[in-house]
Amino acid sequence: MRRPTLTALVVIIGLLLLADTLVVNAALSQLAGVAVDAAILVAAGAALAGVAALGVRRVQDLWRQRGDPIGAVFVIAGMAAMLAAGLRPGSAGTTDPAVQWLVAALLVPIGATLFGLLFVTTLGAARRALATRTREGILLVAGALVTTVLLLPLSGSAGAGLADAATWSLAFPIGAVFRGLLIGIALLSAVYAARVLLGIRAADE
Amino acid sequence: MNDHSRALTRAAPILLIIGLAIAWQAPDVGWLRLSDAESKRAELMTSALDALPDQPRVLIGYDPDLGTYAEIRQTARALLADLLARDGRLAFVSLTAEGRALASAELARLGRGEANPTRLLDVGFIPGAEAGLVGLTRDIRAGQLDDGAFTREVELEGIGAFDAIVVIGGNDLGPRSWVEQVMPRIGDVPLLSVTPIVLLPEVEPYLAGEQLAAGLTTPRDGAAYRESLELGNLSRLVESTEPRPLPLLLGMLVAVAVLGQALGARMLEHLRSAGSRSIG
Numbered sequence: 316m317r318r319p320t321l322t323a324l325v326v327i328i329g330l331l332l333l334a335d336t337l338v339v340n341a342a343l344s345q346l347a348g349v350a351v352d353a354a355i356l357v358a359a360g361a362a363l364a365g366v367a368a369l370g371v372r373r374v375q376d377l378w379r380q381r382g383d384p385i386g387a388v389f390v391i392a393g394m395a396a397m398l399a400a401g402l403r404p405g406s407a408g409t410t411d412p413a414v415q416w417l418v419a420a421l422l423v424p425i426g427a428t429l430f431g432l433l434f435v436t437t438l439g440a441a442r443r444a445l446a447t448r449t450r451e452g453i454l455l456v457a458g459a460l461v462t463t464v465l466l467l468p469l470s471g472s473a474g475a476g477l478a479d480a481a482t483w484s485l486a487f488p489i490g491a492v493f494r495g496l497l498i499g500i501a502l503l504s505a506v507y508a509a510r511v512l513l514g515i516r517a518a519d520e
Numbered sequence: 521m522n523d524h525s526r527a528l529t530r531a532a533p534i535l536l537i538i539g540l541a542i543a544w545q546a547p548d549v550g551w552l553r554l555s556d557a558e559s560k561r562a563e564l565m566t567s568a569l570d571a572l573p574d575q576p577r578v579l580i581g582y583d584p585d586l587g588t589y590a591e592i593r594q595t596a597r598a599l600l601a602d603l604l605a606r607d608g609r610l611a612f613v614s615l616t617a618e619g620r621a622l623a624s625a626e627l628a629r630l631g632r633g634e635a636n637p638t639r640l641l642d643v644g645f646i647p648g649a650e651a652g653l654v655g656l657t658r659d660i661r662a663g664q665l666d667d668g669a670f671t672r673e674v675e676l677e678g679i680g681a682f683d684a685i686v687v688i689g690g691n692d693l694g695p696r697s698w699v700e701q702v703m704p705r706i707g708d709v710p711l712l713s714v715t716p717i718v719l720l721p722e723v724e725p726y727l728a729g730e731q732l733a734a735g736l737t738t739p740r741d742g743a744a745y746r747e748s749l750e751l752g753n754l755s756r757l758v759e760s761t762e763p764r765p766l767p768l769l770l771g772m773l774v775a776v777a778v779l780g781q782a783l784g785a786r787m788l789e790h791l792r793s794a795g796s797r798s799i800g
Contacts (some may be wrong), residue, residue: 332654336705344631348658350653351654351655352647352655354648354651355646355647355648355651355652355655356648357648358647358648358649358651358652359647359648362647375789387606404675407646409620409621409624410624410627410628410642411647411750412628414621414624415624415625415628418621418622418625419625420622422586422621423586423589423622423625424619425764426585426586426587426589426618427586427587427589427676429587429589430586430587430588430590433587434775435533435536435769437778438775441778441779441782442778442782445782445783445786448786450724453783453786453787456782456783457783460776460779460780460783461777463772463776463779464776466717466738467769467772467773468552468553468554468739468740468765468768468769469551469552469577469769470550470552470553472522472553478740485720485724486724486728489721490721490724490725490728493718493721493722494725497722507736513781514740
């Protein structure tokens, strides 16, 4: 379904921000400022709504005895603890010692631990990728193996050689592929966004 | 898979943790060092900082990722201490919720370390991701928490008040977003970064293109930079212990062994099947 008002609004705001970047004009700058402030407010509202939706969903999971009850209890307890620490009367918000303790003593170590667990799960995933017997899987694991060897923390001439090889691989093969991917994704996103804005659909949509 | 290898697979993570713990306690060995005496990235960072004016005003975009923060935390803290040692005035801003949590914790740590509070400014959290970054180039509101001279300068001049921008990155709103959204809208302000190695392919072209004036992107760069610092009295603001390279090496060797064994077995199988096909 075409939504010409929304499309027009998005195109006008896009052009406004583009013009503000290119032209120095006080009135234009103020208008663009209003648009940017509105975007920030909407994003903040969406973030709050997202957190609220997560809380409601977990409460519903517990109430209706579905999903993962232990996970739901942890999510709700965590949210309640942070809200109580940051919003209780007399609290200093994010700079409150209780909030900072929750962050420094719980959130950061748990986040780092979960990331550390990726070491084991990624190795398991690599083995499973090889088990699929696909060429892509072999290529992926071979690339990971070479990269890991290049990053070994050795000193002396061996370490310097590995570091030089790592720099070269980043500057040329990895850099070229990564930038190519980013440029490709950017082009595809622009084309897709333009199609959505202009209400153009493929024949099978 | 027989019972023996199944039990070994199950016990492997525990054995790995025990191995890492032993390696953590083992004495250092000379041939194993994280720092590289000739790290060009560390030298570039020091040169960029040397080129700043006296008492530089620096905007710190503090948005690390919780998962990779452990990798860059020591280097980020060393850079903050280095800036303070150069009589810098630092304004912290975050564009992600976890970045804000970590920035608050870092400001509190600097406070506990008795860093001069008039040199620190908490601009707070700005929502809106890229729109927030664009908003930051238009005006900065920081007066609600502080009414010092630095705050007044920042509120009056906005982002133009700063002599440099330092991005402590790790997630989507890292150096790339700052280069794309902020740099075209401001003058020639050097942009410096500290990022985990996972962002290296993304950051590398910006460093090569000099859109980033300097960046510490690998544990090796970070260690070399930390080793080059002479902080004097402010060394209390950095961590006293360096990461141990031996557990790091052990973990990486385990990864190489597991990946190499799996890859070698697959390649052997592939060669065997190709050989039997050609015979047939």
